[in-house]
Amino acid sequence: MHKYRLRFGVQKTALIAATAGCLALGFATPSLAAVEESSSSENICLPAGSVSNISTADASDETSAPVLAESEDDALRVATFDANLSRSVSGDLLEDLSAPGAEDATEVAKVIQQVRPDVLVLTGIDVDAGDDIVDAFNTNYLAVGAQDSGGMTYPYSYTAPSNAGVESGADLDRNGTIGGPGDALGYGDFPGQSSMIIYSKYPIETDKIRDFTSLSWSKMPDNNIPEDVTDLERDMLPLASVSHWDVPIEVDGESVHILASSAADASEGSNAKERNQDQVRFWEDYLDQDTEYITDHRGNRGPLEEGAQFLIAGSLKADPNGNGPADPTAISSLLDSEAVTDPQPARTVASSDVDQGKLPTDPEAAFHTAPDPTSGSNSYRADYVLPSSDMSVLNSGTLETDAENRDNYRGFFGMRSNDSANHLVWTDTAIEN
Numbered sequence: 001m002h003k004y005r006l007r008f009g010v011q012k013t014a015l016i017a018a019t020a021g022c023l024a025l026g027f028a029t030p031s032l033a034a035v036e037e038s039s040s041s042e043n044i045c046l047p048a049g050s051v052s053n054i055s056t057a058d059a060s061d062e063t064s065a066p067v068l069a070e071s072e073d074d075a076l077r078v079a080t081f082d083a084n085l086s087r088s089v090s091g092d093l094l095e096d097l098s099a100p101g102a103e104d105a106t107e108v109a110k111v112i113q114q115v116r117p118d119v120l121v122l123t124g125i126d127v128d129a130g131d132d133i134v135d136a137f138n139t140n141y142l143a144v145g146a147q148d149s150g151g152m153t154y155p156y157s158y159t160a161p162s163n164a165g166v167e168s169g170a171d172l173d174r175n176g177t178i179g180g181p182g183d184a185l186g187y188g189d190f191p192g193q194s195s196m197i198i199y200s201k202y203p204i205e206t207d208k209i210r211d212f213t214s215l216s217w218s219k220m221p222d223n224n225i226p227e228d229v230t231d232l233e234r235d236m237l238p239l240a241s242v243s244h245w246d247v248p249i250e251v252d253g254e255s256v257h258i259l260a261s262s263a264a265d266a267s268e269g270s271n272a273k274e275r276n277q278d279q280v281r282f283w284e285d286y287l288d289q290d291t292e293y294i295t296d297h298r299g300n301r302g303p304l305e306e307g308a309q310f311l312i313a314g315s316l317k318a319d320p321n322g323n324g325p326a327d328p329t330a331i332s333s334l335l336d337s338e339a340v341t342d343p344q345p346a347r348t349v350a351s352s353d354v355d356q357g358k359l360p361t362d363p364e365a366a367f368h369t370a371p372d373p374t375s376g377s378n379s380y381r382a383d384y385v386l387p388s389s390d391m392s393v394l395n396s397g398t399l400e401t402d403a404e405n406r407d408n409y410r411g412f413f414g415m416r417s418n419d420s421a422n423h424l425v426w427t428d429t430a431i432e433n
């Protein structure tokens with residue numbers, strides 16, 4: 001857990017402050033400092049209301065980067081990161097992770113080490129090898145320190161088979177042949193491709209996990225299944241393209257439910273736009289005490305228990321402002337729900353880009369976390385950590401990373417991730433016993 005001297009409200013407007021020759025840009029409270037490249041490592045400017053618990057590293061030096069301080073007290077940091085740690089052939093990722101050295105996995109680990117979340121929902125990672133993949137990334141990458149960021153390991157983790165890449169036996173993409181990623185229950189070349197892992201510093205209440213991966217899409221009332229889907233396909237298609245999980249963790253004797261999912265890319269595969277909308281809507285249904293259709297892998301029916309604390313975390317791939325390929329209806333409704341709080345964590349721009357005047361001109365872009373798969377130059381909000389409304393938000397942010405070959409900027413303090421990785425989103429909430 002993480003210690004803070006002050007409690008922070010969520011600031012939704014941009015703040016630009018220029019003092020003592022130093023320009024700091026913050027879109028949410030608190031933002032991490034942008035270190036001026038021409039200044040010494042001790043000359044750091046922080047926006048009003050920022051937390052000064054980061055190490056002081058020279059932004060111009062790619063071998064170092066500031067990290068959020070680790071400490072204790074009653075705060076829980078939950079993060080999600082769509083990391084694009086996926087391969088085209090089953091088994092290849094496990095082979096690459098079997099020892100340190102894979103460049104993309106090293107960069108992903110470095111990003112995670114900067115934020116050091118207590119709970120991490122890692123999406124976009126192959127889980128075809130199950131716990132072997134979980135352990136290999138934990139041991140050979142997260143545990144290995146990188147420059148200023150020390151190694152870290154998670155004693156608890158969870159993964160399970162997903163729908164990605166599982167053959168349906170039907171021609172779902174209507175291309176005249178059966179087989180291939182478009183005909184899988186969830187888009188993918190092999191079972192478990194680009195799926196999910198949860199890592200946790202706190203015990204996972206495994207006997208209370210609810211897995212909705214096999215829940216039939218047709219069971220959802222007023223679903224968006226297209227009319228051209230056959231009765232056979234309706235019966236076989238699950239709602240989840242990857243998975244929907246309710247994974248409770250025990251924090252100081254209390255249960256906090258991590259509601260994790262990775263939604264369909266609305267630009268990829270058949271019925272993806274309709275499926276994405278219903279996958280996002282599922283979480284709002286799960287929080288509704290009147291919901292009856294939901295059944296988990298144990299056969300237990302019903303929504304989340306009333307009064308439970310939770311955080312929805314994962315890659316929902318839908319933007320409430322209509323950016324990106326997905327329909328904004330379901331995500332807008334979820335964000336407007338009285339059951340959740342949207343911290344609207346904004347990105348931190350590298351100081352080199354502030355110096356060069358590369359400030360976002362679109363206020364909406366402050367919350368974007370991913371490149372638009374339908375456009376090489378646009379972005380959208382795809383990744384979320386949404387606490388229940390009864391949890392106090394202390395802090396939130398989006399760790400800016402970027403690929404080296406993109407035009408816009410290199411990312412947070414010169415860090416970069418693999419070409420298609422989204423930005424890591426994190427939220428700190430108070431644990432009140």
